[in-house]
Amino acid sequence: MAGPIFVDMSQGKLFRVVSAFSLAAGLAAQQGLLQAQVVPEDETRIRWSQSNAASRYRRPSGPEPVTVATKESAAEEQYLSLNEALRRALENSEVIRVLAGVTATSSGRTIYDTAIAVTPIDIAKAKFDPVFQANSTQRRNETPFLDPLTPAIDGLTTAGNDYGVKVTDRNLLGGTAAIGADNRWDSRDIGGFSSRNQPVMSVSYTQPILAGAGRAANEAPIVAARLQQEQSYFQFKDAMQHLVRDVISAYWLLVQARTELWAREIQVEQLEFSFRSLEAKADVGLRNRPAAAQAQASWSNARATLVQARANVLQREAALRNILGLPPEDGQRLVPSTPPTRDRIEFRWKEIVETAQSSRPDLIELNLILAADRQRLVQQANLAKPSLDATAGYRWNGLSGRTLAGESVSAGPGDNTDWTMGVVFTVPLSLRESRARVRNQELLIAKDRANIQQMLHQVEHQLATSLRTIEQNLQQYEAYREARQASAFNVRAQRANIQAQRDTILSELLAITDWANAVAAEAQSLTAYNTELANLELQSGTILETHGVRFMEERFGSIGPRGWCMEENGSYPQSLKPGDNVPRYAEEQRPSEQAFDLKDFPRRGGAAETRVPEIPAGPDLPDPR
Template sequence: MGSHTKRHRRNRRLLALALAAGSTASLPPVTLSEDPHRPILPEQRCLEIRSPGQLCQVCVPVTPRPATVLDNQFDFPTSYLTLNEAINITLANSEVVRVLGGVTASTSGRTIYDAAITNTTIDAQRATFDPNLRLNNVWNQTESPNAVFDPLDPANAIIGGTQNEGYGLDFGLSKRNMLGGTSSLGVNSNTNRITPGIVPLNPADRTTTELSYTQPFLQGAGRVVNQAPIVLARIDTERSYFQYKSAVQQSVQGVIEAYWSLVFAKTDLWARRQQVEQADFANTRTEARIAAGDANAGDLAQSQLALENFRASLLASEANVLQRQAALLNMLGLPPYEAQRTIPVTPMAEELIEVDWAAINELAQRERPDIIELKLILEADQQRLLLADNQARPQLNGVALYRWNGLEGIAPSGNRIQSGSGDFEDWSLGVNFSVPLGLRAERASLRQRQLLITRDRANLDQGLHQMQHSLALSLRNLEQFFAQYERFQAVRQAARINLERQLAQYNEGIVQFIVVLQAIVDWGNSVSAEAQALSQYNTEISRLELQTGTILQTHNVVFFEERFRSIGPMGRLGEEPCYPRSLPPTASVDRYEGGSQPSEEYFDLEDPVAKRDAGASNLPNPVDLDREVEFQKVDETDSDEMTDEEIDEVLRKRSATRTLGDRIRGLFRR
């Protein structure tokens, strides 16, 4: 009844969503540009918000339902994937760079287009020094009425007027140079014809040609100051590139971590399955012992409880595999569903790498993108300080002008006359000075820039400090995980021997099931811990390369510039030159070994219960638990403690065969 009600409610919700979607889709599309056609537009007195269905709709890839714990799809066909292929697929699908965060991937906010977009600001700043052309043409006609006395009737007046037709040309060309000066060339021509009228020249054409130059001597003067905006644009482009590079480095490290995490999850899943099989086998044995009268109901309840707990752990392990597999697919840029299950096949590194502490510190301060960005921020601060220092100076400009004036026209006799070249010339020289008294705002800006440099130097020192601690942490983790891997190898061997012995004694009724249960837990945990330690060690190798800023170099990843055509200096009628478009990374990683079997198989996974009989001959001889232990009798009168030599002598005499601990240590000895 309860499940039927839940299904009914779920169907009602789905129906409501479908109706809502259908009603939204039926609405007519509305654009923001639709305004009423009125001479005066009305006021906006209400909120006009379009519904989501009226906005631009995009296509979502249609994929089957992804795997879940209720439909894990573990029986699907498999597809082997090496770590080289995983990294190359990630780089090929990194138009928007993704980074790993826990069991999912998210966007880093960086794309392959960022550096090219910022690069356009360099030309925007250079445009300040481009020549500026001005050309204005004006045609006009003016007719002004005038009242005059009638010469034939002085008591009367007549209205007349003159017509003035004119044409004006204004041409100018100016350019600013790197020293801050501005050169200008100007040509002006004005032609006037007055009808009717008797004037000396009709039409008359006045022309002027002038050259001028303005040079600042204090504020705005100097090549370095005038080039500072261009240098700042270049620094911003470099910052954008290194921010993008940092995101790609994190992406490569993230896909490596996701790959090894999936290998560990699959190994842990195998161990949990073995625990379930062993617990199920022990439960079956308990039932048989109850039938034979060798066990009671309490033993059966205990074994069933243990079996269910192991099944719950198995379910959590299966969910972890699905989550890790989904995280890897997300990093690869692939949909959540895959027709063929991805199987990692690259073996993990099992050798301890040697790390030169001084060398990785030098590499990190030179190659880490975050340290490089702090250095670029300091360079930008220096350029802004130059600008602020220059702005804190008075305005002192030298001005020079030279002008040639000309006049030509038609006299009443019909002859065209004109002035001679160079007959009428103007010139001027001047020095202009202006300054805000006190320069309060400019001096405040200068102090601000000086303090910003001090702050950013402190940030760089802190960045180097944090860099060293991050390197030290990676180094400690690297050696810790490798040492734990070696220890957990020994623990796994000991746990397997312990499990086999406890199962054998339980089947003979010597020990209780709680001992077998603990042995099963210890063995499963030891397999999982060994795989986790090795996975963490391999992940930490990539993290150390990330901390040094060399993970792309060690994986042979470089960036290549893609270009595209756009409008050039000659305008839309000229040829379109090529400009930077994007910086995608190369997908040419071949650092890691391939493989012909799943990566977890390199852990020598085998069922200790199934292999117990086959490998019994290779195990130490069983210990006779019923054998009486002989003790050395010490005289009551002898109150002195035994020396170490006497204890060793007693142990040599009493240990005709090796102890169980010696046998285990012999198995673990390399």
Template sequence: MVVREQLRKWIVAGCVGVSCIAGCKPTERFRAWKDNSNVSYFQDYVTRIEYPDVAAPLDPQLVDAPLPLAIENPSDLPTYDLTLQDAIQQALQTSEVLRNLGGSVVNAPQAQSTQLDPALSDVNPLGGVEAALAAFDAQVSSQLYWQKNDRPNNNTFIQFVPSAFRQTSGTYVNELSKRTATGASYALRTNVIYDRNNNPTRFFPSDFTGFIEAEWRQPLMRGAGTTYNRIAGPNGQIGQYNGVLIARINTDISIADFETGVVRLINDVEGAYWELYFAYRALDAIADGRESSLKTWQRVNELRRVGRKGGEPDAEGQARSNFYIFTSQLNDGLSGPNGLYAAEQRLRYIMGLPPSDGRLIKPSDEPLQAEVAFDWQSAMSDALTQRVEVRRQEWTVKRRELELIAARLNRRPRLDALTQYRWRGLGDHLIDERDPNNEFNSFSQSLLEGNYQEWQAGLEWQYNIGLRQASAAVRHAQLNLAREMALLKEQQLRISHDLSNASRQISRSYLQMQTNYNRIEADNQAVEALRQRYEGGLTDIVFLLQAQQRLATSTSDFYRSLVDYNLALRDFHREKGSLLSYNQVNLSEDALDGSAVRAAYDRGRYFTPRDNPEEVVVGGRVSNGAFDPSTVGTPSLSTPVVEAVPTPIGEE
């Protein structure tokens, strides 16, 4: 009691001393609501708009791009000639994102194809080839636990039985496991347990016990065989197919999507190139018509000054109106939505260039004017079998076929054969020399001597009565396969119609090209004749002005049909599946780097070479080998080849 009183006095004295040091100070009340004028303890917003912190530097070519061309005279601007092959090469070199003229990359960037898509599919950690192969990799696992137990015993006093159980123990477990392509699994385990407790009946106060165990499990029905495991994977569940074959087909589908993006890119590049060519030619035709109408207007003014016939005010007004009509058309042909500058900017975009750089692109290639003939049956065969969209759908059909095989194999019950073999050991010490007088002196020696061995063998059976889920998976796979087959047939039907329409457009545009060329000849003749008659006062100026308009229109229509003819050839190759070959574009994978080659060589040294590799039996094939889309059939020129400039109808 005296000690407690002294301790209480010391505590009171300490509290008084601390209070004297701190002094007397009133406590400020903490307020967490808005009327606190000193400090704000809350935010006035929850979901405000913020700007992301991303290291994405801007392209200096885009930031420093000059003002786009609008009403400048093209003849005053520096130009550089560009061939179609150079345009395609430039577009491919700058197309990390496979562009299209639709502009969907801004509103839907996730749907845009890129050069990285095949690689992303191949290395997908959830469904890629390497992820599927990882299920067969060797697995190493270790567990180390240390614990202290102190439990009272519910018993009366008995000799040699303590009132509480006190224990210090540790457990160390190692396992090395491996799955095989047949579905079997192998495992090698070691288990070491340290135990020290107060049980008085123990021979050693502390000991080490444990075992080495080998296990083999082989599925005999469901989950057995390389076919199932390559399709569904060793851990596949009903309706889930994550095997290496499915992963590889997904990569092939991604490669087909990439090829589709390249074909679309080349299609847009060629279309933009020839549309720019037409914009130049249409602008030239309008400029020639404007120059001709200006001369006519000037001639009418001269006739009016001298008082000759043809210089009447109505004639002058009509000539002036015709001049301004051509001027308006010239402005639209230069800066309109389909004008020269807009067409040049579309080509710049598809090539990956800034919208303007102070220069004007000028196509240097001339469109093909010779008549081209195709082998119709060969073209139809190529379109129905080798077009990339068909090949992609065939890969999808193949995937559904494999899924149906795995679904049918899942209808079998689960029957596994299991064997285990185990060596046990006991020792006072973990590692020590062998004591001939005490076989349990060393745990390691006791374990390795193999005096205590165990084994287990048996079968494990599991069967879902009724197979409701497995049967539904089979039916689901059958319906998926039927759907993809129907889509493949529908694709082939649509492709045949599109190819027929493309062939028809070739014939139409070539005939239109000849017809419009004859129109130019006729309109030139009419303009010259009407000009002479107008100069002689034999005709009204209206007929001359109409002839000038017709000449400009026929000239523009000729180049329109010429470009349409080349675009029809492009469309035919696209529908036939030979657009890459037509534009001399080859798709191939880069060579493996040195580290990959060395790794393959080092791994191959551990395998025995086959004496007769041609006699090796390979299971059902998934693909028919490599395919080069740039080797699809090319067109042949008809014989005889018509002249570069189509001759008038009736004079051939």
């Protein structure tokens, strides 16, 4: 009969093995191989990439932008209605832009944000997915011991394989069920066997009774993740609302700039005519030289204002192009073709406030934050309880193998069984951390409620401000329209006085300037009125609905819990894109500024040359006393 196998572990052999290993490790460390392959290098200097290597994405540059110094070119004019402007902005809204002065910038929101916010829901659900575990371990153990019969240290060798499988699953009540099968195989003589198998099959269940128990507490992370996904949706909707409002604002600002440019061009034209007339008279006698100098000063100031007006048109068109997602220059001039409305709109204050309180995305977002914090409070209050778990388990133990005599023996599957049942109680003596977390959530809920009340207060004030601004702009427009008509009449009257030699040229110069300022103010007030109407829809949270904008979910195929072979194409949300807007605004085949009746100025002569004249030298002025 064979006995255990003993291995001679002499001190000389062990010393040689340890010495060889130490020498190899020392050489590797000395040459830096160990540090290079196992341990990361220390950061002893500042690192950065080359600019051209780090910035790899490019886009071709477009034509050179037009400036006030650009010579007149035969650029094609493209009529652009407000309906078309909104449609283009929605088409190019992969990244949502907002208006910022004379430019547009990214709001930080994209069409992918809401789809990204869906993934934490599956992450929260993942802890309730079954977990499969399999293991297989080969082993060979040599245990040294002192042989009492001989003055030497021998070794006992055992070898074999341990393998098993196990499936665990956690349910929504917090309990965890497990079923597993394991086997231990020994290939050397042990326990009277030349080889043996020890199979074990077990089932167990653990159910929390206090902390971790209950469907509400276990579902709280999933519900909170869903609420966060809804927050992302309303944040996206709020950004889209600002995009629509800012497109409308950029559109009317361009209309205002083009109208003011027209007024400044007429102002320069008329002031130049006055100066040329006085210059011709000044050549005859010195009596008209001061009047000519005054006319030239007024004309020069008007020309500077004209340069500013032209630059403003270019900047406003560039801002509109930016927010629409168009290049800075494409060889075309955008010409707005939607006339501004002058209609007075009656508002019902209570209905507007109620609509805003139920429709504004930012207010809905605050309510969702409150709901999510309440779910976290449920979870934290549950975790603040002591841990009391009920456990139960049952195990079937087997044994089979070949004896040292060569016979095969085995035990029946139900001959040897184990069972356990009990409870495990664990509690920190102070519960300091868990109760602090509960208190933190209670304070966050109080903060959320305060933020909601503040937002309701703020919304009402914003709506009131918007209504006051609407009425102010409309009445200012009506007043400036009358001022424009009066200024045009004043120009005619001053010209009649000058022809009758009852007044000086200064009165006519002031009258022309007053008329141009009145036109600019009229355009500013009416376009601001139209912009503020859109802003009121933004403040009430209905601007997307009034423009017929709806969202469409785009889907894409991605690997899911069941793997590629079990998934269908388009199985997950990819993005949330806005659809086309419903045509709402009037469209005409003429520039929007034509709505301001651009032909009403009392002209008296054509435009003169554009060169800057020089006043002939006059007598020297006396020194001041």
